[in-house]
Amino acid sequence: MITFQPNKETSMLKKILAGLAAMLAASSLAFAHDDHAHDAHAHDHAPKHGGIVEHSSHHHLELVAEDGTLRLYVTDEAGKPEPVEGAKATATVLSEGKTEAVTLAHAGENRLEGTGSFKATKGTTVVVTLTLPDHGAEQARFRLD
Incomplete structure (x- = not known):
């Protein structure tokens, strides 16, 4: 049977992947917030002068x-x-x-x-x-x- 033993390289790779995942999650939330704000913003302004x-x-x-x-x-x-x-x-x-x-x-x-x-x-x-x-x-x- 083969067992996996973490070393410095795999530990560093895990940290990098965890950091990338955190950045992706944060940017997804930021874009979701911007889209929601833009959608609400776009619907608030109907023509006021018939144009x-x-x-x-x-x-x-x-x-x-x-x-x-x-x-x-x-x-x-x-x-x-x-x-x-x-x-x-x-x-x-x-x-x-x-x-x-x-x-x-x-x-x-x-x-x-x-x-x-x-x-x-x-x-x-x-x-x-x-x-x-x-x-x-x-x-x-x-x-x-």
Whole structure:
């Protein structure tokens, strides 16, 4: 009969495997917590102005698009209005096979607006690039239904 006698190498291997298992368990819990928080977070923010809500890296953006007009409402991650004075924003509108650039300007506490000659039809895509003071550039893509 063969018996197993641990030595320094197997003892070290067991320690390494135990450490890896602990790190894997901790990272699994962290990801599970983040997924749960993100899921709850994503469901808390319905459109408040009849538009489409997308999440950028730090904000929730609600786009209201009508023929020739875009309104963008900006809120923080908690859903509170984010001041947009001093913000720079552009929208690239892809509609009916045409591309149009629209500059969005401050139009209220947390609202930016811009106009163009586009049609806001089903399937129109709008890509917004937003830079708020003291923030990096953020981008969000909207598709009209």
